[in-house]
Amino acid sequence: MTGPSPLKRIYLSPPHMGPAERELLVDAFDSNWIAPIGPHVDAFEREFCETVGVPYAAALSSGTAALHLALLMLGVGPGDEVIVSSFTFATTANAVMYVGATPAFIDSDPISWNMDPGLLGEELESAAKRGKLPKAVIVVDLYGQCADYGPIIETCERYGVPVVEDAAEALGSTYKDMPAGSFGAVATFSFNGNKIITTSGGGMLVSLDAGMVERARHLATQAKDPAPHYQHSEIGYNYRMSNLLAAVGRGQLRVLKDRVSRKREIFHFYQRAFGDLPGVSFMPIAGYGEPNYWLTCILVDPARFGATREDIRLALEKENIEARPLWKPMHLQPIFKDCRVRSGSVSEGIFRDGLCLPSGTALTDAELQRITRIFRAAFKG
């Protein structure tokens, strides 16, 4: 006798592949360009530039590699300080450590959950008074929503500090009609398995500056000098994207618009499904742009909801549904406990009460209804 088959696991944001990806991948395979170089890498870079509206791009092995190279491009090194959004995934701050510099963290604003431009201004003012400005500022576009670049860029330009835009989660989002990836000296993207489009693992570095991207390609290809033999005048990295994965990325780019629109539908579905419950609020959508709604994120006030975000997460987990707490701010991470932070209470509150809900673009309406039933049953207000 067999019991009922277990319900298929619902993941947070799994890959969603289609026929174009398969066709392009087979083409890459059949052409025998099985290397971190090839026609699909070139075409992916070209098509990415067209999609994002940037002139130059280098396809890399990960978003982390792109951040690492971005800091090297800007000459960040030992003894330097880099300002970083505290509310982010660890890799943003790790990249600062890779180059031997030290991160200093800035809290979020409650309008977008991204770097608070006012606190950044205070930090740069006090750094200027100390006579030691940071070497760069890394601004993150979290959960698919751009930071408030108007005041951020203006402040950084006033102090002459370059900006790196970590747009890993924000492909397809806009800020004042400008696409994510348009801001700062360099911007970086991720095609990790859970991102809005994926190559299983991969990243892209983009810039308005052709020289910067050319240099990124050079460093990412072991920094080989132009000589017939193997000659190296500086330390290089093995950071280029495989031609096979670039083929998958090209197929994924073709459906980016559909993916954004399905993510938006899912966000609005959840809003209608339990936005009425006391104590539940959704990630604020800042009026200055359009997010890609990568993950639907909510806050749960336990005093009004009668249960915590962890109670909801466990209720979903029991039914084989994945939900996750939001990023734990960097200034709360044991590894960064000695780093400076400006404020911190906003991101601490978001972390305490926040939950990411399943947001995969292949979610069916029946699955969304199932999630809704479990969520509403958790309400004890």
Ligand SMILES: Cc1ncc(COP(=O)(O)O)c(C=O)c1O
């Ligand atoms: C904000 C942020 N920055 C950087 C990365 C790093 O990208 P990757 O996983 O491709 O190295 C990620 C995600 O993974 C991310 O969420």
